[in-house]
Amino acid sequence: MNLDAINALTPAAFVRTFGDIAEHSPWVAEAAAALRSYASRAAMVDAFQTVLAQAPRAQQEALIRLHPDLAGKATLAPDSRMEQAGAGLNTLTAEEMTRFTDLNTRYKERFGFPFILAVKGATKHQILDAFSNRIHGGREEEFLTALAQVMRIIRFRLEERVDG
Numbered sequence: 050m051n052l053d054a055i056n057a058l059t060p061a062a063f064v065r066t067f068g069d070i071a072e073h074s075p076w077v078a079e080a081a082a083a084l085r086s087y088a089s090r091a092a093m094v095d096a097f098q099t100v101l102a103q104a105p106r107a108q109q110e111a112l113i114r115l116h117p118d119l120a121g122k123a124t125l126a127p128d129s130r131m132e133q134a135g136a137g138l139n140t141l142t143a144e145e146m147t148r149f150t151d152l153n154t155r156y157k158e159r160f161g162f163p164f165i166l167a168v169k170g171a172t173k174h175q176i177l178d179a180f181s182n183r184i185h186g187g188r189e190e191e192f193l194t195a196l197a198q199v200m201r202i203i204r205f206r207l208e209e210r211v212d213g
Contacts, residue, residue, distance in 0.1 A: 167201035
């Protein structure tokens with residue numbers, strides 16, 4: 050979609066088109082719609098990321114908790130399914146699935162939210178390495194890392210949908 054068309058959308062149409070960019074959190078698109086008109090795709094990405102960065106902590110945490118487990122059994126949103134498949138998470142061996150399940154469980158017990166990594170361009174081995182390294186961090190550090198990863202996911206998703 051090109052920027053002229055995006056800038057011409059009504060707020061409701063904008064949310065219908067981009068409300069799923071931030072995992073099950075259309076409030077991000079609602080607030081980003083108010084920051085139009087966008088001069089570039091980068092400006093649009095920045096608007097979405099700014100909305101998330103300036104949101105109250107409770108709202109940020111709620112968005113993070115809405116993300117699916119990596120390689121989990123939950124029904125995934127179309128973007129998440131495509132991103133995880135691109136990283137090979139839909140073709141895990143039984144041993145790899147067991148490792149992901151264990152790490153997902155331990156991570157959520159430790160931090161209270163799912164492990165988040167923008168998996169685009171990553172392999173399942175890189176994801177497991179990041180998982181193994183980050184599970185030992187502190188909660189605040191991990192919260193900030195998760196928020197930064199959500200912002201990367203937003204950028205990747207907008208880059209897929211918006212003409213550059």
